[in-house]
Amino acid sequence: MVEQTPGKVDMDKLVSLCKRRGYIFPSSEIYGGMGACYDYGPLGVELKNNVKKAWWKAVVQEREDMVGLDASILMHPQTWVASGHVEGFADPLVDCKQCKQRWRADHIKDGKCPACGGELTEARMFNLMFKTFVGPVEDEASVVYLRPETAQGIFVNFQNVQNTTRKKLPFGIAQMGKSFRNEITTGNFIFRMREFEQMEVEYFVKPGTDEQWFKHWVEERFNWYINLGIKRDNLKLRQHAKDELAHYARDCYDVEYLFPIGWSELEGIANRTDFDLKQHAKFSGKDLSYFDEDTKERFVPYVIEPSAGVDRSVLAFLADSYDEEKDKEGLRVILRLHYDLAPIKVAVLPLSRNEKLAPLSKEVYDSLRKCWMVQYDDAQSIGRRYRRQDEIGTPLCVTIDFQSLEDKMVTIRERDKMRQVRVPIESLKSTLGAKLNGEPLDVLPPGGKKWLGF
Ligand code: ATP
Numbered sequence: 001m002v003e004q005t006p007g008k009v010d011m012d013k014l015v016s017l018c019k020r021r022g023y024i025f026p027s028s029e030i031y032g033g034m035g036a037c038y039d040y041g042p043l044g045v046e047l048k049n050n051v052k053k054a055w056w057k058a059v060v061q062e063r064e065d066m067v068g069l070d071a072s073i074l075m076h077p078q079t080w081v082a083s084g085h086v087e088g089f090a091d092p093l094v095d096c097k098q099c100k101q102r103w104r105a106d107h108i109k110d111g112k113c114p115a116c117g118g119e120l121t122e123a124r125m126f127n128l129m130f131k132t133f134v135g136p137v138e139d140e141a142s143v144v145y146l147r148p149e150t151a152q153g154i155f156v157n158f159q160n161v162q163n164t165t166r167k168k169l170p171f172g173i174a175q176m177g178k179s180f181r182n183e184i185t186t187g188n189f190i191f192r193m194r195e196f197e198q199m200e201v202e203y204f205v206k207p208g209t210d211e212q213w214f215k216h217w218v219e220e221r222f223n224w225y226i227n228l229g230i231k232r233d234n235l236k237l238r239q240h241a242k243d244e245l246a247h248y249a250r251d252c253y254d255v256e257y258l259f260p261i262g263w264s265e266l267e268g269i270a271n272r273t274d275f276d277l278k279q280h281a282k283f284s285g286k287d288l289s290y291f292d293e294d295t296k297e298r299f300v301p302y303v304i305e306p307s308a309g310v311d312r313s314v315l316a317f318l319a320d321s322y323d324e325e326k327d328k329e330g331l332r333v334i335l336r337l338h339y340d341l342a343p344i345k346v347a348v349l350p351l352s353r354n355e356k357l358a359p360l361s362k363e364v365y366d367s368l369r370k371c372w373m374v375q376y377d378d379a380q381s382i383g384r385r386y387r388r389q390d391e392i393g394t395p396l397c398v399t400i401d402f403q404s405l406e407d408k409m410v411t412i413r414e415r416d417k418m419r420q421v422r423v424p425i426e427s428l429k430s431t432l433g434a435k436l437n438g439e440p441l442d443v444l445p446p447g448g449k450k451w452l453g454f
Helices: 011-021 042-061 078-082 151-155 158-165 210-227 275-284 310-321 358-369 382-392 402-407 425-436
Strands: 024-026 038-040 066-069 090-095 102-104 124-127 131-133 143-145 171-180 195-205 235-239 251-259 262-271 290-292 297-299 302-309 322-327 330-335 346-350 374-376 396-400 409-414 420-424 449-452
Touching (some): 042 171, 042 210, 078 275, 151 195, 151 275, 210 235, 210 251, 235 262, 310 322, 358 374, 358 396, 358 425, 382 396, 420 425
Parallel strands (some): 066 171
Antiparallel strands (some): 024 038, 090 124, 131 143, 235 251, 251 262, 262 302, 322 330
Protein backbone atom coordinates (compact mmCIF):
# COMPACT_ATOMS: atom_id res chain seq x y z
CA MET A 1 0.00 0.00 0.00
CA VAL A 2 1.30 3.39 -1.01
CA GLU A 3 2.14 5.97 1.65
CA GLN A 4 1.54 9.43 0.30
CA THR A 5 4.93 11.04 0.86
CA PRO A 6 5.91 11.70 -2.72
CA GLY A 7 9.49 11.67 -3.94
CA LYS A 8 11.14 14.83 -5.21
CA VAL A 9 10.41 14.31 -8.87
CA ASP A 10 7.02 14.98 -10.30
CA MET A 11 5.53 12.02 -12.21
CA ASP A 12 4.14 14.35 -14.91
CA LYS A 13 7.63 15.66 -15.64
CA LEU A 14 8.95 12.15 -16.11
CA VAL A 15 6.02 11.09 -18.28
CA SER A 16 6.48 14.15 -20.44
CA LEU A 17 10.24 13.68 -20.79
CA CYS A 18 9.72 10.01 -21.66
CA LYS A 19 7.21 10.90 -24.36
CA ARG A 20 9.16 13.87 -25.73
CA ARG A 21 12.47 12.10 -26.00
CA GLY A 22 11.29 8.66 -27.08
CA TYR A 23 11.70 6.70 -23.88
CA ILE A 24 8.13 5.51 -23.30
CA PHE A 25 4.83 5.95 -25.18
CA PRO A 26 1.28 4.95 -24.27
CA SER A 27 0.47 1.67 -26.03
CA SER A 28 -1.43 1.93 -29.34
CA GLU A 29 -1.71 5.65 -28.82
CA ILE A 30 -3.19 6.44 -32.25
CA TYR A 31 -6.29 4.49 -31.16
CA GLY A 32 -6.54 6.33 -27.88
CA GLY A 33 -4.19 4.14 -25.88
CA MET A 34 -4.58 0.85 -24.01
CA GLY A 35 -4.97 1.10 -20.25
CA ALA A 36 -1.85 0.37 -18.22
CA CYS A 37 0.13 -0.81 -21.25
CA TYR A 38 3.16 1.10 -22.50
CA ASP A 39 5.58 0.90 -25.41
CA TYR A 40 9.28 1.49 -24.99
CA GLY A 41 10.62 3.83 -27.66
CA PRO A 42 14.12 3.94 -29.18
CA LEU A 43 15.76 5.18 -25.96
CA GLY A 44 13.47 3.24 -23.63
CA VAL A 45 14.30 -0.10 -25.18
CA GLU A 46 18.01 0.61 -24.69
CA LEU A 47 17.54 1.62 -21.05
CA LYS A 48 15.36 -1.41 -20.36
CA ASN A 49 17.85 -3.76 -22.04
CA ASN A 50 20.66 -2.22 -20.00
CA VAL A 51 18.72 -2.76 -16.76
CA LYS A 52 18.17 -6.40 -17.70
CA LYS A 53 21.81 -6.81 -18.73
CA ALA A 54 22.98 -5.38 -15.40
CA TRP A 55 20.67 -7.73 -13.50
CA TRP A 56 21.76 -10.79 -15.50
CA LYS A 57 25.41 -9.88 -14.99
CA ALA A 58 24.93 -9.58 -11.23
CA VAL A 59 22.75 -12.65 -10.66
CA VAL A 60 24.01 -15.07 -13.34
CA GLN A 61 27.27 -14.10 -15.03
CA GLU A 62 29.23 -13.13 -11.93
CA ARG A 63 28.05 -16.06 -9.78
CA GLU A 64 29.10 -19.67 -10.00
CA ASP A 65 25.98 -20.85 -8.18
CA MET A 66 23.43 -19.48 -10.68
CA VAL A 67 22.16 -20.46 -14.14
CA GLY A 68 19.58 -18.91 -16.46
CA LEU A 69 16.30 -20.04 -17.99
CA ASP A 70 13.74 -18.76 -20.47
CA ALA A 71 10.47 -20.65 -20.02
CA SER A 72 7.36 -20.14 -22.12
CA ILE A 73 4.64 -17.70 -21.16
CA LEU A 74 1.83 -20.20 -21.75
CA MET A 75 2.10 -23.08 -19.32
CA HIS A 76 0.06 -26.17 -18.52
CA PRO A 77 -3.05 -24.89 -16.71
CA GLN A 78 -2.41 -27.22 -13.77
CA THR A 79 0.65 -25.07 -13.00
CA TRP A 80 -1.63 -22.33 -11.77
CA VAL A 81 -3.79 -24.68 -9.75
CA ALA A 82 -0.69 -26.02 -8.00
CA SER A 83 0.78 -22.58 -7.42
CA GLY A 84 -2.45 -21.34 -5.85
CA HIS A 85 -3.10 -18.67 -8.48
CA VAL A 86 -6.39 -20.11 -9.76
CA GLU A 87 -7.75 -20.22 -6.24
CA GLY A 88 -6.15 -17.26 -4.59
CA PHE A 89 -4.57 -14.75 -6.97
CA ALA A 90 -7.30 -12.24 -6.47
CA ASP A 91 -7.76 -8.72 -5.23
CA PRO A 92 -10.82 -7.60 -3.27
CA LEU A 93 -12.73 -5.09 -5.40
CA VAL A 94 -15.27 -2.42 -4.56
CA ASP A 95 -17.30 -0.18 -6.89
CA CYS A 96 -18.45 3.34 -6.13
CA LYS A 97 -22.24 3.44 -6.33
CA GLN A 98 -22.12 7.11 -7.29
CA CYS A 99 -19.29 7.66 -9.81
CA LYS A 100 -18.92 3.95 -10.77
CA GLN A 101 -15.14 3.93 -10.34
CA ARG A 102 -13.59 0.66 -9.23
CA TRP A 103 -11.04 0.37 -6.42
CA ARG A 104 -9.02 -2.21 -4.58
CA ALA A 105 -10.66 -2.60 -1.17
CA ASP A 106 -7.27 -2.91 0.51
CA HIS A 107 -6.30 0.53 -0.85
CA ILE A 108 -9.32 2.29 0.69
CA LYS A 109 -8.71 4.08 3.96
CA ASP A 110 -12.06 5.43 5.24
CA GLY A 111 -14.65 3.23 3.52
CA LYS A 112 -15.54 5.96 0.99
CA CYS A 113 -14.77 6.41 -2.69
CA PRO A 114 -11.40 8.23 -2.94
CA ALA A 115 -12.63 10.11 -6.05
CA CYS A 116 -16.04 11.43 -5.00
CA GLY A 117 -16.57 10.29 -1.41
CA GLY A 118 -19.48 8.13 -2.55
CA GLU A 119 -20.73 4.90 -0.99
CA LEU A 120 -18.94 1.70 -2.00
CA THR A 121 -20.30 -1.77 -2.78
CA GLU A 122 -19.33 -4.88 -0.83
CA ALA A 123 -15.92 -6.24 -1.77
CA ARG A 124 -15.82 -8.98 -4.42
CA MET A 125 -12.82 -11.10 -5.26
CA PHE A 126 -11.42 -10.62 -8.76
CA ASN A 127 -8.84 -12.98 -10.27
CA LEU A 128 -5.96 -11.08 -11.83
CA MET A 129 -4.98 -13.73 -14.38
CA PHE A 130 -5.73 -13.18 -18.06
CA LYS A 131 -7.51 -16.18 -19.53
CA THR A 132 -7.34 -17.30 -23.12
CA PHE A 133 -7.87 -20.50 -25.14
CA VAL A 134 -5.54 -22.86 -26.97
CA GLY A 135 -6.71 -24.38 -30.23
CA PRO A 136 -9.89 -23.63 -32.14
CA VAL A 137 -12.49 -24.43 -29.49
CA GLU A 138 -13.24 -21.90 -26.79
CA ASP A 139 -14.37 -24.17 -23.99
CA GLU A 140 -13.32 -24.84 -20.40
CA ALA A 141 -10.99 -27.66 -21.47
CA SER A 142 -8.90 -25.34 -23.61
CA VAL A 143 -8.46 -22.53 -21.09
CA VAL A 144 -4.90 -21.35 -20.51
CA TYR A 145 -3.57 -18.35 -18.65
CA LEU A 146 -1.01 -15.73 -19.51
CA ARG A 147 1.52 -16.19 -16.73
CA PRO A 148 1.09 -13.68 -13.90
CA GLU A 149 4.71 -14.25 -12.77
CA THR A 150 7.80 -15.87 -14.24
CA ALA A 151 8.63 -17.87 -11.11
CA GLN A 152 6.51 -20.95 -11.86
CA GLY A 153 8.47 -21.59 -15.07
CA ILE A 154 11.50 -22.06 -12.84
CA PHE A 155 9.85 -24.44 -10.38
CA VAL A 156 8.50 -26.74 -13.10
CA ASN A 157 12.00 -26.89 -14.61
CA PHE A 158 13.80 -27.53 -11.32
CA GLN A 159 14.52 -31.21 -12.16
CA ASN A 160 15.46 -30.48 -15.79
CA VAL A 161 17.99 -27.88 -14.77
CA GLN A 162 19.36 -29.89 -11.87
CA ASN A 163 19.75 -33.04 -13.98
CA THR A 164 21.42 -31.27 -16.88
CA THR A 165 23.74 -28.95 -14.94
CA ARG A 166 24.53 -31.32 -12.03
CA LYS A 167 24.42 -28.28 -9.77
CA LYS A 168 24.69 -28.99 -6.07
CA LEU A 169 22.78 -27.06 -3.45
CA PRO A 170 22.78 -24.20 -2.88
CA PHE A 171 22.14 -23.06 -6.44
CA GLY A 172 19.69 -20.83 -8.19
CA ILE A 173 17.89 -20.28 -11.46
CA ALA A 174 17.25 -16.82 -12.89
CA GLN A 175 14.66 -15.83 -15.43
CA MET A 176 13.33 -12.62 -16.85
CA GLY A 177 10.37 -12.05 -19.09
CA LYS A 178 6.87 -10.80 -19.58
CA SER A 179 4.12 -11.31 -17.00
CA PHE A 180 0.48 -10.30 -17.24
CA ARG A 181 -1.97 -9.18 -14.57
CA ASN A 182 -5.41 -7.74 -15.03
CA GLU A 183 -4.68 -4.95 -12.54
CA ILE A 184 -7.51 -2.81 -11.24
CA THR A 185 -5.89 0.27 -9.82
CA THR A 186 -3.69 1.57 -12.57
CA GLY A 187 -2.77 5.08 -13.63
CA ASN A 188 0.69 5.40 -12.14
CA PHE A 189 2.56 5.21 -15.44
CA ILE A 190 4.81 2.14 -15.63
CA PHE A 191 4.59 1.49 -11.88
CA ARG A 192 1.58 -0.78 -12.35
CA MET A 193 1.01 -2.25 -15.78
CA ARG A 194 -1.16 -5.03 -17.13
CA GLU A 195 1.73 -6.36 -19.21
CA PHE A 196 5.12 -5.96 -17.59
CA GLU A 197 8.48 -7.65 -17.19
CA GLN A 198 9.88 -9.39 -14.18
CA MET A 199 13.38 -10.48 -13.19
CA GLU A 200 13.16 -13.40 -10.79
CA VAL A 201 15.55 -15.70 -9.00
CA GLU A 202 14.65 -18.95 -7.28
CA TYR A 203 17.56 -19.92 -5.07
CA PHE A 204 17.36 -23.50 -3.76
CA VAL A 205 18.95 -24.28 -0.41
CA LYS A 206 19.10 -27.00 2.20
CA PRO A 207 16.44 -26.45 4.90
CA GLY A 208 18.16 -24.99 7.93
CA THR A 209 20.45 -22.79 5.83
CA ASP A 210 17.53 -20.77 4.47
CA GLU A 211 17.74 -17.88 6.93
CA GLN A 212 21.38 -17.25 6.16
CA TRP A 213 20.74 -17.29 2.40
CA PHE A 214 17.68 -15.11 2.79
CA LYS A 215 19.84 -12.48 4.47
CA HIS A 216 22.44 -12.81 1.74
CA TRP A 217 19.90 -12.13 -1.02
CA VAL A 218 18.27 -9.21 0.77
CA GLU A 219 21.68 -7.54 0.99
CA GLU A 220 22.68 -8.45 -2.57
CA ARG A 221 19.52 -7.09 -4.08
CA PHE A 222 19.49 -3.90 -2.01
CA ASN A 223 23.09 -3.17 -3.00
CA TRP A 224 22.40 -3.83 -6.68
CA TYR A 225 20.25 -0.70 -6.83
CA ILE A 226 22.78 1.35 -4.87
CA ASN A 227 25.64 0.20 -7.12
CA LEU A 228 23.66 1.36 -10.13
CA GLY A 229 23.33 4.83 -8.71
CA ILE A 230 20.09 4.88 -6.70
CA LYS A 231 20.51 7.32 -3.80
CA ARG A 232 20.68 5.61 -0.43
CA ASP A 233 18.08 7.98 1.06
CA ASN A 234 15.53 6.95 -1.57
CA LEU A 235 15.74 3.24 -0.85
CA LYS A 236 14.68 1.24 2.18
CA LEU A 237 13.91 -2.27 3.32
CA ARG A 238 10.55 -3.11 4.82
CA GLN A 239 9.97 -6.41 6.56
CA HIS A 240 6.50 -7.88 6.13
CA ALA A 241 4.48 -8.18 9.30
CA LYS A 242 3.42 -11.71 10.26
CA ASP A 243 -0.18 -11.11 9.11
CA GLU A 244 1.04 -9.89 5.70
CA LEU A 245 3.05 -13.02 4.96
CA ALA A 246 1.66 -15.73 2.70
CA HIS A 247 0.85 -18.80 4.85
CA TYR A 248 3.87 -20.72 3.50
CA ALA A 249 6.37 -17.85 3.66
CA ARG A 250 8.78 -17.63 6.55
CA ASP A 251 9.98 -14.12 5.97
CA CYS A 252 9.70 -11.41 3.35
CA TYR A 253 11.32 -8.04 2.78
CA ASP A 254 10.32 -5.46 0.23
CA VAL A 255 12.94 -3.19 -1.25
CA GLU A 256 11.01 0.07 -1.36
CA TYR A 257 11.83 3.13 -3.41
CA LEU A 258 10.63 6.68 -2.87
CA PHE A 259 8.70 6.88 -6.16
CA PRO A 260 6.95 10.08 -7.23
CA ILE A 261 3.81 8.42 -5.78
CA GLY A 262 5.50 7.73 -2.43
CA TRP A 263 7.36 4.79 -0.85
CA SER A 264 6.36 1.67 -2.77
CA GLU A 265 7.58 -1.83 -3.55
CA LEU A 266 10.35 -2.14 -6.08
CA GLU A 267 11.27 -5.74 -5.36
CA GLY A 268 10.19 -8.46 -2.94
CA ILE A 269 12.53 -11.04 -1.42
CA ALA A 270 10.77 -13.99 0.20
CA ASN A 271 11.72 -17.18 1.98
CA ARG A 272 9.09 -19.46 0.43
CA THR A 273 10.22 -22.65 2.22
CA ASP A 274 9.50 -25.87 0.26
CA PHE A 275 5.95 -24.84 -0.63
CA ASP A 276 6.31 -24.49 -4.41
CA LEU A 277 8.29 -27.65 -5.13
CA LYS A 278 6.00 -29.68 -2.86
CA GLN A 279 2.89 -28.33 -4.56
CA HIS A 280 4.21 -29.14 -8.03
CA ALA A 281 5.33 -32.58 -6.87
CA LYS A 282 1.83 -33.21 -5.55
CA PHE A 283 -0.03 -31.98 -8.64
CA SER A 284 2.32 -33.48 -11.25
CA GLY A 285 3.03 -36.72 -9.45
CA LYS A 286 6.76 -36.19 -10.12
CA ASP A 287 9.46 -36.42 -7.50
CA LEU A 288 10.98 -32.96 -7.05
CA SER A 289 13.23 -33.82 -4.16
CA TYR A 290 17.02 -33.48 -4.07
CA PHE A 291 19.57 -36.10 -3.07
CA ASP A 292 22.53 -34.78 -1.14
CA GLU A 293 25.53 -36.91 -2.16
CA ASP A 294 27.60 -35.82 0.83
CA THR A 295 25.12 -36.58 3.61
CA LYS A 296 23.12 -39.23 1.67
CA GLU A 297 19.92 -37.41 2.61
CA ARG A 298 16.94 -36.83 0.35
CA PHE A 299 14.82 -33.72 0.93
CA VAL A 300 12.80 -31.01 -0.81
CA PRO A 301 14.89 -27.82 -0.97
CA TYR A 302 13.75 -24.54 0.51
CA VAL A 303 13.70 -21.59 -1.84
CA ILE A 304 14.62 -17.92 -1.53
CA GLU A 305 12.91 -15.74 -4.12
CA PRO A 306 14.13 -12.24 -5.04
CA SER A 307 11.46 -10.97 -7.42
CA ALA A 308 11.99 -7.64 -9.16
CA GLY A 309 10.12 -5.67 -11.80
CA VAL A 310 11.99 -4.43 -14.86
CA ASP A 311 9.57 -1.57 -15.47
CA ARG A 312 9.49 -0.45 -11.85
CA SER A 313 13.29 -0.49 -11.89
CA VAL A 314 13.28 1.62 -15.05
CA LEU A 315 10.92 4.08 -13.34
CA ALA A 316 13.12 4.20 -10.24
CA PHE A 317 16.30 4.75 -12.28
CA LEU A 318 14.61 7.51 -14.28
CA ALA A 319 13.16 9.24 -11.21
CA ASP A 320 16.39 8.97 -9.27
CA SER A 321 18.58 10.32 -12.03
CA TYR A 322 16.32 13.22 -13.01
CA ASP A 323 17.87 16.58 -12.16
CA GLU A 324 17.45 20.22 -13.08
CA GLU A 325 19.98 23.04 -12.91
CA LYS A 326 19.40 26.71 -13.54
CA ASP A 327 21.85 28.23 -15.97
CA LYS A 328 22.28 31.21 -18.29
CA GLU A 329 19.97 29.75 -20.89
CA GLY A 330 17.24 28.79 -18.48
CA LEU A 331 17.01 25.24 -17.22
CA ARG A 332 19.40 22.36 -17.81
CA VAL A 333 17.57 19.04 -17.45
CA ILE A 334 19.89 16.14 -16.81
CA LEU A 335 19.35 12.42 -16.46
CA ARG A 336 22.29 11.43 -14.31
CA LEU A 337 21.95 7.76 -15.22
CA HIS A 338 24.68 5.32 -14.27
CA TYR A 339 26.94 4.92 -17.31
CA ASP A 340 25.99 1.22 -17.59
CA LEU A 341 22.33 2.16 -17.91
CA ALA A 342 22.51 5.19 -20.21
CA PRO A 343 20.84 4.33 -23.55
CA ILE A 344 23.30 6.31 -25.65
CA LYS A 345 26.88 6.18 -24.37
CA VAL A 346 28.47 8.75 -26.68
CA ALA A 347 27.22 11.54 -28.93
CA VAL A 348 29.34 12.75 -31.83
CA LEU A 349 28.75 16.44 -32.42
CA PRO A 350 30.51 18.43 -35.14
CA LEU A 351 30.85 22.01 -33.92
CA SER A 352 28.69 23.16 -36.78
CA ARG A 353 27.11 21.81 -39.95
CA ASN A 354 30.01 23.16 -41.99
CA GLU A 355 30.78 20.62 -44.70
CA LYS A 356 34.49 20.68 -43.92
CA LEU A 357 33.77 19.06 -40.55
CA ALA A 358 31.50 16.34 -41.85
CA PRO A 359 34.02 13.76 -43.21
CA LEU A 360 36.12 13.57 -40.04
CA SER A 361 33.00 13.64 -37.82
CA LYS A 362 31.42 10.79 -39.78
CA GLU A 363 34.65 8.83 -39.63
CA VAL A 364 34.73 9.15 -35.84
CA TYR A 365 31.03 8.25 -35.63
CA ASP A 366 31.45 5.14 -37.81
CA SER A 367 34.34 3.86 -35.78
CA LEU A 368 32.71 4.42 -32.35
CA ARG A 369 29.41 2.84 -33.38
CA LYS A 370 31.12 -0.53 -33.53
CA CYS A 371 31.65 -0.35 -29.77
CA TRP A 372 28.66 1.46 -28.29
CA MET A 373 25.26 3.01 -28.97
CA VAL A 374 26.35 6.34 -30.44
CA GLN A 375 24.29 9.24 -31.77
CA TYR A 376 25.32 11.74 -34.41
CA ASP A 377 23.79 15.19 -34.26
CA ASP A 378 24.65 18.29 -36.25
CA ALA A 379 21.36 20.19 -36.06
CA GLN A 380 21.15 23.52 -34.19
CA SER A 381 23.72 25.16 -31.95
CA ILE A 382 26.29 23.08 -30.08
CA GLY A 383 24.84 24.34 -26.77
CA ARG A 384 21.38 23.02 -27.61
CA ARG A 385 22.80 19.72 -28.72
CA TYR A 386 24.65 19.32 -25.40
CA ARG A 387 21.38 20.06 -23.59
CA ARG A 388 19.56 17.45 -25.64
CA GLN A 389 22.15 14.81 -24.75
CA ASP A 390 22.05 15.83 -21.07
CA GLU A 391 18.31 15.38 -21.05
CA ILE A 392 18.53 11.83 -22.37
CA GLY A 393 21.42 10.96 -20.06
CA THR A 394 24.30 10.55 -22.54
CA PRO A 395 27.47 10.43 -20.41
CA LEU A 396 30.01 11.63 -22.98
CA CYS A 397 29.93 13.91 -26.01
CA VAL A 398 32.71 14.14 -28.58
CA THR A 399 33.03 17.45 -30.39
CA ILE A 400 34.90 17.88 -33.64
CA ASP A 401 35.95 21.47 -34.47
CA PHE A 402 38.08 23.16 -37.10
CA GLN A 403 41.22 22.69 -35.07
CA SER A 404 40.54 18.93 -35.10
CA LEU A 405 41.20 18.96 -38.84
CA GLU A 406 44.71 20.29 -38.13
CA ASP A 407 45.79 18.60 -34.92
CA LYS A 408 43.68 15.41 -35.08
CA MET A 409 42.38 16.03 -31.57
CA VAL A 410 38.77 16.20 -30.38
CA THR A 411 37.02 17.39 -27.24
CA ILE A 412 35.31 15.00 -24.86
CA ARG A 413 32.68 16.66 -22.69
CA GLU A 414 31.14 14.83 -19.74
CA ARG A 415 27.53 15.17 -18.66
CA ASP A 416 27.51 15.70 -14.93
CA LYS A 417 29.84 18.64 -14.41
CA MET A 418 30.31 19.54 -18.06
CA ARG A 419 34.08 19.12 -17.83
CA GLN A 420 36.02 18.91 -21.06
CA VAL A 421 39.29 17.39 -22.18
CA ARG A 422 41.03 17.35 -25.53
CA VAL A 423 42.40 14.01 -26.68
CA PRO A 424 44.07 12.65 -29.83
CA ILE A 425 41.61 10.83 -32.09
CA GLU A 426 43.86 7.79 -32.06
CA SER A 427 43.32 7.32 -28.31
CA LEU A 428 39.64 8.37 -28.36
CA LYS A 429 38.21 4.86 -28.32
CA SER A 430 40.37 3.64 -25.46
CA THR A 431 39.68 6.82 -23.47
CA LEU A 432 35.93 6.58 -23.92
CA GLY A 433 36.10 2.87 -23.07
CA ALA A 434 38.03 3.52 -19.88
CA LYS A 435 35.66 6.29 -18.74
CA LEU A 436 32.57 4.26 -19.56
CA ASN A 437 34.05 1.40 -17.55
CA GLY A 438 34.36 3.60 -14.50
CA GLU A 439 37.88 5.05 -14.67
CA PRO A 440 37.77 8.31 -12.66
CA LEU A 441 37.20 11.27 -14.92
CA ASP A 442 40.17 13.19 -13.61
CA VAL A 443 42.63 10.53 -14.78
CA LEU A 444 44.13 12.26 -17.80
CA PRO A 445 43.81 10.21 -21.01
CA PRO A 446 47.01 9.35 -22.92
CA GLY A 447 48.03 12.40 -24.96
CA GLY A 448 45.16 14.33 -23.40
CA LYS A 449 45.35 17.92 -22.31
CA LYS A 450 44.16 18.94 -18.84
CA TRP A 451 40.43 18.66 -18.17
CA LEU A 452 38.71 22.01 -18.24
CA GLY A 453 36.15 22.80 -15.60
CA PHE A 454 37.74 21.20 -12.53
P1 ATP B 1 2.00 -4.92 -5.67
O1 ATP B 1 1.77 -5.14 -4.20
O2 ATP B 1 2.60 -3.59 -6.00
O3 ATP B 1 0.84 -5.29 -6.53
P2 ATP B 1 3.12 -7.52 -5.72
O4 ATP B 1 3.54 -7.70 -4.31
O5 ATP B 1 1.87 -8.14 -6.22
O6 ATP B 1 3.14 -5.96 -6.09
P3 ATP B 1 4.96 -9.39 -6.72
O7 ATP B 1 3.93 -10.39 -7.06
O8 ATP B 1 5.80 -9.62 -5.51
O9 ATP B 1 4.30 -7.95 -6.65
O10 ATP B 1 5.88 -9.16 -8.00
C1 ATP B 1 7.27 -8.93 -7.91
C2 ATP B 1 7.66 -7.64 -8.59
O11 ATP B 1 7.10 -7.54 -9.89
C3 ATP B 1 7.17 -6.38 -7.87
O12 ATP B 1 8.04 -6.02 -6.83
C4 ATP B 1 7.17 -5.37 -8.99
O13 ATP B 1 8.46 -4.82 -9.17
C5 ATP B 1 6.81 -6.18 -10.19
N1 ATP B 1 5.39 -6.03 -10.50
C6 ATP B 1 4.36 -6.73 -9.97
N2 ATP B 1 3.19 -6.32 -10.50
C7 ATP B 1 3.49 -5.35 -11.40
C8 ATP B 1 2.72 -4.55 -12.29
N3 ATP B 1 1.40 -4.69 -12.37
N4 ATP B 1 3.35 -3.64 -13.08
C9 ATP B 1 4.70 -3.50 -13.01
N5 ATP B 1 5.47 -4.25 -12.20
C10 ATP B 1 4.89 -5.16 -11.40
